[in-house]
Amino acid sequence: MPARLPPFERVIEEHGPALLRFCVAEAGPARADDCFQESLLAALRAYPRLRDPGAVRGWLFSIAARKAIDLHRAEARAPRRRADDPEAGDVGCEAPERDPALWARVRALPPKQHQAVTLRYVADLSHADIAQAMGTSEAAARRNVFEGLARLRKALRG
Amino acid sequence: MAPPDADRLARLRGALALRADAEGRVDVAFERHASPLGTLLLGATSHGLVRVGLPNDGEADVLDELAARISARVLHVAREPLTRARRQLDAYFEGRRRQFELALDWQLTRGFRRDVLRATARIPYGSTASYREIARRAGSPSAFRATGSALAANPLPIVVPCHRVLPASGELGSYRGGAAAKAQLLALERAMPTAREGAR
Numbered sequence: 001m002p003a004r005l006p007p008f009e010r011v012i013e014e015h016g017p018a019l020l021r022f023c024v025a026e027a028g029p030a031r032a033d034d035c036f037q038e039s040l041l042a043a044l045r046a047y048p049r050l051r052d053p054g055a056v057r058g059w060l061f062s063i064a065a066r067k068a069i070d071l072h073r074a075e076a077r078a079p080r081r082r083a084d085d086p087e088a089g090d091v092g093c094e095a096p097e098r099d100p101a102l103w104a105r106v107r108a109l110p111p112k113q114h115q116a117v118t119l120r121y122v123a124d125l126s127h128a129d130i131a132q133a134m135g136t137s138e139a140a141a142r143r144n145v146f147e148g149l150a151r152l153r154k155a156l157r158g
Numbered sequence: 159m160a161p162p163d164a165d166r167l168a169r170l171r172g173a174l175a176l177r178a179d180a181e182g183r184v185d186v187a188f189e190r191h192a193s194p195l196g197t198l199l200l201g202a203t204s205h206g207l208v209r210v211g212l213p214n215d216g217e218a219d220v221l222d223e224l225a226a227r228i229s230a231r232v233l234h235v236a237r238e239p240l241t242r243a244r245r246q247l248d249a250y251f252e253g254r255r256r257q258f259e260l261a262l263d264w265q266l267t268r269g270f271r272r273d274v275l276r277a278t279a280r281i282p283y284g285s286t287a288s289y290r291e292i293a294r295r296a297g298s299p300s301a302f303r304a305t306g307s308a309l310a311a312n313p314l315p316i317v318v319p320c321h322r323v324l325p326a327s328g329e330l331g332s333y334r335g336g337a338a339a340k341a342q343l344l345a346l347e348r349a350m351p352t353a354r355e356g357a358r
Binding site for chain 2 (some may be wrong): 004005006007008009010012016017020036040041044045047048095130
């Protein structure tokens, strides 16, 4: 018998706040709610097939990362609903919106670095969980975060 | 970093649970219910009420049990028969209801244990039966010890009134929710002549 999965309600309890922060940073404030709900619905559908209960966090964020990309594509097709719409700016509870200039730089990083930095500093994932979420080795996850930060530092200085 | 706004999270979680339920992805729905015994945890499958958790069962333990024995897709969502069960429990604790009319899912109990609980479910409001009597009604008169363990593992206390089963000595006996809770339920039903009769 596979190891026991915790009740899904507890997954939401434990990872919901970080997931919402991640969705705000990744999908943009206007699409964050959709990203959050779509990610958790997809996770709930697949949940009984998850083999390793210890990997829940990385697994959940791998789903969210894919959803955020899907929503970004949808956003690109609907230019009126951009994240920097004044209408969309009324979120007020997420750090990425407190420092839009910084987060614009983060979004401008190469995709892997950008995602690794967001998972590390917005969703507060460990390097092991980032590796799981992005489907890379832990060393690659560490390198993506490190190189992303280095590039950010350079951009902010310049 | 500031945590996301709690109201926003709560709203999103509520909407998510409703969508998940509408999609048929919630295998076990649960709700909390305030009662004179403390907060009860009510769990239901599509077949009916499957679990009544008493305060001393521990909410986290009950949720773990449901996840392990039924499905890990356990979510907090208001749906039938939970709403109905909550209304009937309120009426019961206010003395306005003597019988529960709810679809029950018996999957957390099997074999002789289930027979014991079915026999227990037929003990009328306000009366009591002995362990030996319930063993007989469940078809194994000599198995009154096994009857005791079946009652101790009752997944649906209150609704399946295991509090109405007492030792022949007239004492209160044990109860999954603690002796005080048992006394409280019997007092509510005014089923406490045992104290007098037991003294004879």
